[in-house]
Every structure is written in C-alpha cells, then in structure tokens.
Amino acid sequence: MNIFIVLTYSYLLGSIPFGLILVKFFKKKDVRNIGSGNIGATNVLRAGGKTLSFLTLFFDIMKGYFAVYLTNIYFNELIYFSAIIVFLSHIFPVWLKFKGGKGVATFIGTIIALNYYLGFIFILVWLLTYLVFKISSVSALISYLILTLTSFLFFEKNIFFFILFFLTISIYTHQQNILQIKNKFKHSF
Secondary structure: OOHHHHHHHHHHHOOHHHHHHHHHHHHHHOOHHHOOOOOOOOHHHHHHHHHHHHHHHHHHHHHHHHHHHHHHHOOHHHHHHHHHHHHHHOOOHHHOOOOOOOHHHHHHHHHHOHHHHHHHHHHHHHHHHHHHHHHHHHHHHHHHHHHHHHHHOOOOOHHHHHHHHHHHHHHHHHHHHHHHHHHHHHHHH
C-alpha cells in the first residue's frame, strides 16, 4: 500500500507542467510551439521571459524536493523510488501525452532533498560550465557526469547507482541537443 501512495503523489507532483501553465496563463502562448518545444525553464525563457523562466525553474525544483521530502518523513524506505518517479513523471507526464521536460530542475530538487552536498556540487558545476559554454544542455550533462564520478568516489554505492540512472536518462532526454552540438562541432572544422 505504501508504494502505491508514494507512486501516486510522486507522479502527480512531478507531472505538473509548470512551464506550460505559466506561459499559457501570463503570455497566452503554448510553450510547446516555441523554440525547442520543451516545457522546461530554458525554453520558457524564450517563450515567456526571465521571470516566468525563473518561476518554472523554482517550481520544477520544488516539486522534486517536496516529493522526496514527504517520502523521507513518511516512507523513508521508498525515498529513491519517490525521486525516480517524480523525475520520470516530469519527463513523461500523462496529461501531455508523455512529452514533458528534460528533468534537470526536478532532479536538482530531488538531489538537494537526498544530499544537499551533492545538490550544491551539481548546481555549482552547472553554473561554471554554463559560464564557459553558454549551453544549458552541455552544462546539465557535464554536471550529471561530475556528480556520478563524485558519488562513486566519495559516497555510498546506493546514491552512485541512483545518480548513474539519472545520467543515463539525461543522455536520452538530451539526444537532440547532443546531435545538434555534434553537428555544430563537425561543421566548425
């Protein structure tokens, strides 16, 4: 019964498409028809500006954090399960025909709730990488990779396998970005 309760609230929280809701409400536009078509903060920046992008980022982080925080209090043994479900439901929300965001902000919320040191490392690496490359997807992938290595070297194996799972899913969700970067790099030479 506990697993069903955690599955339900983690999925429902994760699948709230804040980017879509905010842009539709304030700008009367569908963010899925603009830029990359993604519902995350990066595309909301294109569709709705800095304020809506920040709000999307904040709410997407908070839904990941809140799901894991609740699970930690009431169903501690299911904490990793909750983190995975809230993340996957952001990527595959039933209300949007399973076409959601890439899950980076939701992951940040889950990792902060699980281990704020790792959350701080992820955010720091993302910011530093973004200052260098100015590409959100590159920053996310490098941050996942650094976090995977850090967790392998300094933390328990449960969290390493957990983060490795997220790295793998992130590579999947960023396939299009990886191809674009690869083509851009190839045409530079």
